[in-house]
Amino acid sequence: MTSQTEIAVLAALSLGPATGYAVRAGIRDHLGMFWHESFGQIYPALARLRATGLVEADAAERPGSQTFHLTDAGRSALVDALRDEPATQRPRNGVLLRVFFGSLLDHDQLIALVSDARERASAQLADLARARAESVADPRPESAYWLMTISAGEHAARATIAWADETLAALASGDAVADSAPRVATDRAQSSGAPDSKPRSQSRASTKTSSE
Amino acid sequence: MTSQTEIAVLAALSLGPATGYAVRAGIRDHLGMFWHESFGQIYPALARLRATGLVEADAAERPGSQTFHLTDAGRSALVDALRDEPATQRPRNGVLLRVFFGSLLDHDQLIALVSDARERASAQLADLARARAESVADPRPESAYWLMTISAGEHAARATIAWADETLAALASGDAVADSAPRVATDRAQSSGAPDSKPRSQSRASTKTSSE
DNA sequence: ATGGGCATGTAAGTAGTTACATGATTTA
DNA sequence: TAAATCATGTAACTACTTACATGCCCAT
Numbered sequence: 495m496t497s498q499t500e501i502a503v504l505a506a507l508s509l510g511p512a513t514g515y516a517v518r519a520g521i522r523d524h525l526g527m528f529w530h531e532s533f534g535q536i537y538p539a540l541a542r543l544r545a546t547g548l549v550e551a552d553a554a555e556r557p558g559s560q561t562f563h564l565t566d567a568g569r570s571a572l573v574d575a576l577r578d579e580p581a582t583q584r585p586r587n588g589v590l591l592r593v594f595f596g597s598l599l600d601h602d603q604l605i606a607l608v609s610d611a612r613e614r615a616s617a618q619l620a621d622l623a624r625a626r627a628e629s630v631a632d633p634r635p636e637s638a639y640w641l642m643t644i645s646a647g648e649h650a651a652r653a654t655i656a657w658a659d660e661t662l663a664a665l666a667s668g669d670a671v672a673d674s675a676p677r678v679a680t681d682r683a684q685s686s687g688a689p690d691s692k693p694r695s696q697s698r699a700s701t702k703t704s705s706e
Numbered sequence: 707m708t709s710q711t712e713i714a715v716l717a718a719l720s721l722g723p724a725t726g727y728a729v730r731a732g733i734r735d736h737l738g739m740f741w742h743e744s745f746g747q748i749y750p751a752l753a754r755l756r757a758t759g760l761v762e763a764d765a766a767e768r769p770g771s772q773t774f775h776l777t778d779a780g781r782s783a784l785v786d787a788l789r790d791e792p793a794t795q796r797p798r799n800g801v802l803l804r805v806f807f808g809s810l811l812d813h814d815q816l817i818a819l820v821s822d823a824r825e826r827a828s829a830q831l832a833d834l835a836r837a838r839a840e841s842v843a844d845p846r847p848e849s850a851y852w853l854m855t856i857s858a859g860e861h862a863a864r865a866t867i868a869w870a871d872e873t874l875a876a877l878a879s880g881d882a883v884a885d886s887a888p889r890v891a892t893d894r895a896q897s898s899g900a901p902d903s904k905p906r907s908q909s910r911a912s913t914k915t916s917s918e
Numbered sequence: 919a920t921g922g923g924c925a926t927g928t929a930a931g932t933a934g935t936t937a938c939a940t941g942a943t944t945t946a
Numbered sequence: 947t948a949a950a951t952c953a954t955g956t957a958a959c960t961a962c963t964t965a966c967a968t969g970c971c972c973a974t
Contacts, residue, residue: 497961498798505807515925525806528799534963537927558970559925573810580800580819584934586710587740588792590858594737595717596851598785607792626885639808641883642876646802646869648887653865657858664854671853673838675860709933727953746935749955770942771953796962 496575499535500543504564504572511552511563514540527647605665612658615651622647708787711747712755716776716784723764723775726752739859755780817877824870827863834859
C-alpha cells in the first residue's frame with residue numbers, strides 16, 4: 495500500500511521536518527549511495543501522504559514553501575513498512591552485460607569500460623571516507639547505523655576495485671579469470687578433456703529450472 | 707533509441723536463434739545475476755525489433771511457436787548499442803534503507819534482516835561456483851568473458867558476506883562499525899573537538915552540492 | 919542586476935510488473 | 947492422464963524520468 499518512494503519520504507521526515515526540496519537533498523546526501531528519488535516522485539508522494547494523514551504541513555515560513563512533519567500515524571506507518579520484507583530490485587548492470595558479450599566489443603573498449611567502473615568505485619570510496627569521518631566527528635545516536643551503511647558501500651566499492659584489477663590483468667594477458675576465492679586447502683584438477691563444442695540453438699536451460 | 711530491453715534481447719539472440727520463451731530462459735540462466743527481463747517486456751520488444759528489421763522469424767517448427775534470429779542490421783545495431791555508455795541504474799537498496807533507519811526497528815529484526823542478506827549472498831556464491839565449474843568444464847570462445855562476470859558476482863557476494871558478518875558482530879556487541887579498509891600504513895589523527903550537536907531541521911546539505 | 923540556490927509543481931512519455939487467457943507438447 | 951514445461955501474447959496498472967514553467971531570496 496505504501497510505495498517505496500512513500501517509505502523513503504516518511505523515513506527522511508523521521509529525522510525531522512523538511513520541505514520537499516530538503517527531503518530530496520537529504521536522500522541525495524545521506525542515502526545517495528543506496529537510494530534515489532527525483533522531484534517528480536517526491537512531490538506527488540508528499541501530496542498522497544498528506545491526503546492520508548501520514549504527514550502534515552507546518553505553517554509556511556516563507557511564501558511558496560511548506561515544511562512537512564510526520565504525524566503519529568505516519569511514524570507508525572513507517573515502522574510497519576520497514577518491518578516488511580525489503581522489495582528486491584531487479585538487477586540491470588550495463589557493465590556486466592557488456593563484459594558478458596565482450597567478444598562483440600573491441601578489446602580497448604572493454605578495458606575502458608572496466609577502468610571506468612574501477613574509477614567510479616574509487617571515487618565512491620573517497621566519498622565514503624569523507625562521510626565516515628564526518629559521522630565519527632559528529633556522533634549522534636543513529637551514527638552506528640549510518641556507519642553500517644557506509645561500511646556496506648566500502649565493501650562493495652572495494653570488491654568492485656578488486657574485480658576490476660583482476661579483470662584488467664586478465665584482459666591484458668589474454669587469460670581467463672581464475673577463482674580468487676580465499677583459498678584454504680584446494681588443489682583443483684586442471685584437466686581439460688575434449689572441447690566438445692556443439693552449436694547451441696534451441697532448448698538452453700542448464701543450471702537452474704526452478705527459482706522465480 | 708534502442709531500449710535496454712531491446713539491447714538485452716538482441717544480445718541474447720547473438721548467441722543463437724531462440725524463441726521468446728528461450729530468450730527469457732537464457733537471460734534468467736546466464737545473465738540472471740546482473741540482468742532481468744520479464745515476458746511482458748520481451749514479447750513487445752521482439753515485435754518492435756522485428757518491425758525495424760533487426761530480427762527475423764524463422765519458419766515455425768511447431769504451431770504457436772516462432773524462432774527468431776538476428777539480421778545483419780540487428781547485429782550491427784547491437785554492437786553500436788554496446789559501444790554506448792552503459793545506462794546506470796538508480797539504486798534502491800531496501801536492506802540498507804532499513805539499516806540506516808535501524809533505530810526505528812527492533813534489534814532482532816535488524817539482525818534477521820542482515821542475516822537474510824548474508825544467506826542470499828552465500829547461496830549466490832554457491833550458484834556461482836556451480837556456474838564457474840560448468841564454464842570451466844565446457845569451454846567456449848566466450849568463456850573468458852563469462853568467467854569475468856562470474857567473478858564479479860563472487861566478489862560482490864563475498865563483500866556482502868564480509869559486511870554482514872562485521873555488521874552482525876557490531877549489532878551483537880552494540881558497538882559501531884570500524885573502518886575495515888585494508889590497512890597499509892596510516893595513523894589517522896583521532897582528534898575529536900567539540901561534539902557540536904545542533905538540532906538539524908532545515909537546510910541540510912553537507913557533503914556535496916554538485917553531482918547529478 | 920544577475921546568477922545560483924531554494925522551492926513547488928505538472929505533463930508527457932517511457933519502462934516495467936503482474937496477472938490473465940490460451941493452448942501445445944512432453945514426461946512421469 | 948495429470949502435471950510440468952514450452953510457448954505467446956495482452957491489458958491494466960504502477961513507477962519513474964525528464965523537461966518544463968514559475969518565482970523567491972541572497973550574495974556578488
